[in-house]
Amino acid sequence: MAKNTDTQAKLRRGAAVYPQPVAMAVGRLARARNDAECADGCLKAAEVLARYLAGICVSSFAARESACSDGRALAPLAGDLSFGRFLQVVQQVSAMDVEHPCRSLLAPFRSKGKGAQRTSGIADVVLVSLLNLRNEIGHDLVGLGAARATAIVQEHRPVERFVEALDALEGLLSCPLFVIDQQRLERRRVWAVRMWLMGDSPDPDPEEVEVENLGVEETRVPYVAIDERLLRLDPVLAWAVVPARQRYSILVVDGVTEKGLRYQTLDPVEVERNGASASSLAELVAGQLRPAERVLLTQGRKLSSAWRERKGRLEDALQRIDGTLPWEDFDATTLQWYASRLPSNGSGNMQAHITELLFDGRRSFSVEEIRQIQILFGTEGVVRRLIGRGVLDLRVPGEGDQRWAERVETSSNILASLRVAVDFLIRHLHIEGSSVDKLSETTGSADYLAMREALVNLFIHQDYGDARAAAQVEIGRQRATFFNMGHSLLAAEQLVEGGKSQARNPLIARALRLIGFAELAGSGISALQRAWRQSNRRPPRFETSRENNAFTVQLDWRELVNAYDEFWKSRIGARLTPDQATILNMALDPAGITPVAVVSGTGLTLNDAQAAIRVLVGQVLLTEREGTYFIADHLREIAT
Known part of the structure; x- marks a missing residue:
């Protein structure tokens, strides 16, 4: 296979630092195992490069320096868009004599010199030659015979030519x-x-x-x-x-x-x-x-x-480490358990199966990715060395002089700690018929759904770089508290309205999704709130602190008392909507309610929750103190 050491090093670097579409294509080319895969991967990578550059060119053309419309336009885009059509867009924008943000960075597509000394831009020459090669030999090169593929690679040297284009476009590919x-x-x-x-x-x-x-x-x-x-x-x-x-x-x-x-x-x-x-x-x-x-x-x-x-x-790390996974750092029992939960493995090779499904076949990783994978699968010693604290602290308060009725601490990897946590919560919440092996089920009791979503949220959004405290779960008589280091990347208002964000630990989140333990990023909190509302319980409370880098979910087991129907409806002389009545009932809590809590407890949008609260304040049914709302004193006396 014609990829020399220098070419392979450049491909490996490109996979680490180029824009994602180009980097992914370059990474697949770097992993090619034979000449047929090499030729196929190279031509596909060239097309991806043309598509990415076309996107930049369209946007840079639209940002050209012109006080008004200058009558310039690109050829229309219609129908199926091909390698050649994207390359035409790049060529057209590169040739324009108008100033736009990427003009100087597109110089590798422009000709140099005059007359007999005129030479075409290297990036243009390479991509045109690879386009012509692709058109000549067809689209599906993986099925080429070995001899034919080797002849193509030796004659046309597509990989080396493609790397020439990458080198020429380094300036543009360095723009993040x-x-x-x-x-x-x-x-x-x-x-x-x-x-x-x-x-x-x-x-x-x-x-x-x-x-x-x-x-x-x-x-x-x-x-x-x-x-x-x-x-x-x-x-x-x-x-x-x-x-x-x-x-x-x-x-x-x-x-x-x-x-x-x-x-x-x-x-x-x-x-x-x-x-x-x-x-x-x-x-x-x-x-x-x-x-x-x-x-x-x-x-x-x-x-x-x-x-x-x-x-x-990243480039310094690339020089120091080879980026391969330290499989010797992983706990064998955890790996076997995880692999058994993945879709069936035809090859029987556990490492290859996990690599293919969890890592998309990639075999080179950044330092941060390796760290996440070690925390996910690692032995206890490796995990403790990486995070400098325990992973999880599970507690049930005691009575009298007894501080804890039960306390379980674990420093095991995430998957092992998750199994310990599920067993602990099932026992103390009396969730029948459940186990860690059934955590992929997305229906069940409110207690089961809350346990599932709160635990998964705790593991995928935790800041494992903050060594001050292990994640904590405390199960009390009236409420459960889930705490972890790592403030929410969503504001509290967005969190309760179902906003979605990328997990702080995306590889860990992906690993749990693959075995059905987590849904699409951000959907868990919505599922938790929905289950709590359907069980008529007091709304969950969410606290996030950037200053302390901490996040807390508090679940109140107690049912929401319908005081409006039972005590007030015939006495307050006001007609309330069902949502307004629910808000009034929620406000019986001595701690009061906030608009965010109303969103969580009713499913209203924040704007609608605030509007409903304003109505209740206007009717003198609620009073406000420092952003928190309480039942008016005369109603509290009736209810009590």
Whole structure:
């Protein structure tokens, strides 16, 4: 197989630091096992590169420096979009003599010199030659005979040529691709949850950062940072949930249909997106302007500079470690138990089966990914060394001088600790017919659903880099408390309204989803609240603290008393809606209620909850103290 050591090293680096679509394609090429896979992987990677560059070119063209419409337009995009059509977009934008954010970075597509000395741009030459090769030999190269594949690789040297294009485009491929998952204003400061879509991992880590201005115009949309300028890459690229994968994925437009745009993941899976996406693409191609955005981090730092720092650390780590998984660090019993819960394994090779399903066949990982996997599967010694504390502390308070009726602490890996926690909670919550092997069931009693969702939330959103305290679960007579280090990346209002965010530990979350222990990111809290409402219990309480880097869920077992129907309805002289009556009943709690608690206990939106509260305050049925609402004193006397 014609991949020399230098070429392989460049592919491995590209898989670690290039924008995700290109990195994933490059990573698959680096893992090619024979000449047929090598040729196929190279031509597919070249097409992915052309598609990604076309997305950047459309957005950069729309951000060109023009005070008004200059009459410029790109050729329309319609029907099935091919390798050649995307390459034409790149060539057209590269040749324009108008200023736009990526103009200098597209120089490898422009010719140099004059007359006989004129030479075509290296990136253009390489991609055109690979397109012609693909058209000559067809699309499915994996089925080529060994001799034919070897002849193609030796004659055309596609991998070496492709690496030449990557080298020439290093400047553009160093501009970071990212998504702002969410942003919010809190105490006059704007916080954004950023995910770098860089490298070949399909599960980016979320990172909360503070920005100086009001943030980006659109969340959950791919952007690329060109110095201080940000280019939105929609609708050519999208970041969306792919139901077949049960996770967010990068999508690249694949066709323009009468219904809208057809996208494809890099797996590939087709996704239809209707609505305004097709008209938006048509308008941008026709010449509509969409200026670049400008967003800075605190102290005037650029997003592109922040990525360069992270990229430097990744490249340093790449030099020090080979990125392979330390299987010797993993607990054999845990691995066997996990593999047994995955879909059937035809080969019988446990490591290969886990690698294929959990890691998409990848065999090289970042330092952070390896750390998550070690915490997930590792031996107790490895886990304790990594996090510097226990993993879980399970408690039942005692009576009198007895502090704890029972206490169980574990420093085992996540999967082993999860099994200990489930056994503990089943005993103390008296959940019949359940076990850790049945944790994939998504229906059951409120106690079972609460246990399932609260535990999974605790493990996938925990900050394992904070060594101050183990996660804690305390089961009392009236309530249960789930605590972990790691503040919520969602505001409390978004949390109770069903907002979804990327898990703090995306590989751990994916591992639990694969065996049915977790649903799509963020859906667990909604399921918990829904189960609690259906059982007529007092709403769960959620507390998150950025200052203390902590998150707490408190579940109250007690039923919500219907005092409105039983005591007040005939005496207060006011007609209430069912939701208003529920709010009045909830406000009997001596601790009062907040609008967030109302959302959790009723299922209303925050706006509707606040409107209902205003009505009750206006009728002098509720009073407010420092953002918390209480039953008016004259009603409390009637109820008691």
